[in-house]
Amino acid sequence: MSRLVPKDLAETLLARVTEEAERVDWDHLSQASKTAQLARWVDDPEIGGVLRPLVGGDAETRMWLKEVALKRRARARQPDAEAVIAQLFGADAELVADSVDTKPHHALAQNGDHREYICWGPQANAKHLFWAAINALEEDTQLAGAWVVVVDTIASPTPPERRTRLSALARRCGIKIDWMGA
Structure with missing residues (x-):
């Protein structure tokens, strides 16, 4: 799925999602709040609007956010x-x-x-x-x-x-x- 998103664009989107995840304190959000935040990202023209044509529809955009952006963020937060x-x-x-x-x-x-x-x-x-x-x-x-x-x-x-x-x-x-x- 990440191969559908050009590397430079993926890095820009990853940085944006990571920055916003920090701003909303993603790790401390309830599951309902995480679902709502994912929906906001999917609806955001600069995130979902850019991803949707590359990966498919809203479901695929949500999956990219969870499986690529948020998992990469989680891996990056592990100790060295x-x-x-x-x-x-x-x-x-x-x-x-x-x-x-x-x-x-x-x-x-x-x-x-x-x-x-x-x-x-x-x-x-x-x-x-x-x-x-x-x-x-x-x-x-x-x-x-x-x-x-x-x-x-x-x-x-x-x-x-x-x-x-x-x-x-x-x-x-x-x-x-x-x-x-x-």
Whole structure:
């Protein structure tokens, strides 16, 4: 879908939607308010009016806003690999060059003689984080371990009972888990 929107135009639209999402405090809006804001963007001649001819109708415009603009914004708001590694291992560990990637956010850390896989993201993506960590351990038998780091926000902290459940699942899967953020 994003291939239908020329790159320069997409970047302009992404910047505009990101700016407006910050202005309306998107992360703290109720679902009804998010739906209303999406409708405003679809109806805005400078956003929806530009997207509609490229992606289809209103439904496709709304989907582009959610699946491209807002997801990219969410990914950009995640902590960087160095911050995650510093929280887990302190100043002694180093980011392995060229190991940072997304979907989910992940990297390798060199902690003394041990190389560790780390992936991080919001609690809503926990199953994807767990799957990535399990696969990393399976694919690279030289790894000393794998970490899932759940990034909490003020708007969406991990409830205590969910933390307990995720910790139990991590132990069962042979991976380590930590939280950062709110």
